[in-house]
Amino acid sequence: SSGINAEYGAITLSVVSYIAVILMIDCTALAQGWLRGNRYPSFSYCTWILTSETPYWAKRLYEILIQVEIILPSVIVFFSFVASSSSLLRNPRLSESEMKRQRASVTITLFTALFLL
Numbered sequence: 398s399s400g401i402n403a404e405y406g407a408i409t410l411s412v413v414s415y416i417a418v419i420l421m422i423d424c425t426a427l428a429q430g431w432l433r434g435n436r437y438p439s440f441s442y443c444t445w446i447l448t449s450e451t452p453y454w455a456k457r458l459y460e461i462l463i464q465v466e467i468i469l470p471s472v473i474v475f476f477s478f479v480a481s482s483s484s485l486l487r488n489p490r491l492s493e494s495e496m497k498r499q500r501a502s503v504t505i506t507l508f509t510a511l512f513l514l
Contacts (some may be wrong), residue, residue: 432447
């Protein structure tokens with residue numbers, strides 16, 4: 398039980414840290430006047446754009462960090478999908494109670510695969 402709590406604590410800390418980094422990046426850029434909102438009414442779409450006042454190093458850093466924000470969750474979901482799929486394929490003989498857990502795991506894995514598509 399304490400191992401599970403420690404694992405969830407680490408996951409929670411990771412998610413909170415990830416959110417804090419995203420907020421820090423965006424809030425810092427907004428406070429410095431390096432970002433401004435841009436609205437495209439014909440597409441019902443809003444986005445952030447870097448202003449001309451943004452230093453070169455900040456533009457490059459922001460572009461890299463945006464890519465990390467986009468790619469990192471996808472990579473985590475992909476590896477989670479591979480790990481859960483391989484785990485489900487390894488245990489062919491299960492008891493009745495374990496079969497119920499496996500059905501739930503299969504459902505979660507299928508939704509993960511659907512998300513990856």
